[in-house]
Amino acid sequence: MTNKRVVLSSDHAAIEMRQQIADHITAKGWEAVDIGPTTPESTPYPAHGEAAARRVASSDCTFGIILCGTGQGIMMAANKVKGIRCGVCSDVFSAQMIREHNDANMLAMGARVIDNATALKIVDAFLFTDFGGGRHATRVDMIKALED
Numbered sequence: 001m002t003n004k005r006v007v008l009s010s011d012h013a014a015i016e017m018r019q020q021i022a023d024h025i026t027a028k029g030w031e032a033v034d035i036g037p038t039t040p041e042s043t044p045y046p047a048h049g050e051a052a053a054r055r056v057a058s059s060d061c062t063f064g065i066i067l068c069g070t071g072q073g074i075m076m077a078a079n080k081v082k083g084i085r086c087g088v089c090s091d092v093f094s095a096q097m098i099r100e101h102n103d104a105n106m107l108a109m110g111a112r113v114i115d116n117a118t119a120l121k122i123v124d125a126f127l128f129t130d131f132g133g134g135r136h137a138t139r140v141d142m143i144k145a146l147e148d
Contacts, residue, residue, distance in 0.1 A: 006127070007033045007061040009052040011045040011074065014067030014111035017119055021065055024120050030127065033061055049077030049108075056105050057083040064106035065123060075108035082147050085140070090114050095125035103131040103140045 006025055010018040015037065022032035035051055037043050045068040052064040064086070068074040071088040078086040086106035087098035090113050098104035107126045109119055131137075 003059070003062045004029065005031045005033055005061040005063075007035060007052045007055040007064045008066070009035045009048040009064070009074075010037070010067035010111070011048055011069070012037065012040050012043050013069040014109075015040065017109070017111045017116055018065075018067050020116050021067075021119060021123055024123060025065075025127065028124070028127070045074040046077035049074035050081060053078040053081035053084045053086070053106060057081050062105070063127065065126075066106060066108050067111050068108075069110055069112040071108040071110035071113065075106075078106050078108065083144075085143065089122050089126070090118075092121050092125045095122045096129045099126055099129035100132045101136045101139075102143070103136070 008018050008022050022034045026032050049066050052066050055061045056064040066074045066078055075086050075088045078084050084106055085102055085104045086108055087104050088108045089095040109122060
């Protein structure tokens with residue numbers, strides 16, 4: 001993989017978790033592209049999910065990690081951008097499966113659902129699991145076809 005850039009974004013509920021993830025992935029050799037926000041004022045998660053998704057869809061970043069209170073709302077917004085396959089994960093197994101089976105290019109998590117230590121384990125599983133291809137490629141192609 002030549003582009004080891006990961007865009008990170010969140011709403012106000014997940015700033016601390018996002019910043020810890022940025023530090024963590026940088027230590028693991030990835031470039032963290034943190035697009036905010038940086039202040040705790042209430043901010044709309046759809047805008048942050050879309051902004052991160054557009055960075056992944058344009059190939060500026062290989063992966064995206066987005067956070068809000070539950071991960072659900074920001075994930076829904078990101079998945080509206082063509083080319084994005086984002087899943088919400090609260091456990092390591094799910095993070096591995098969205099990469100291996102679904103070729104997910106974005107990960108969403110909920111800062112009010114999981115703790116920071118769990119989030120970092122999920123991030124590692126997501127970043128270091130490869131897409132399995134094979135029969136899964138056919139299914140991912142079916143997902144991509146839904147965008148047209």
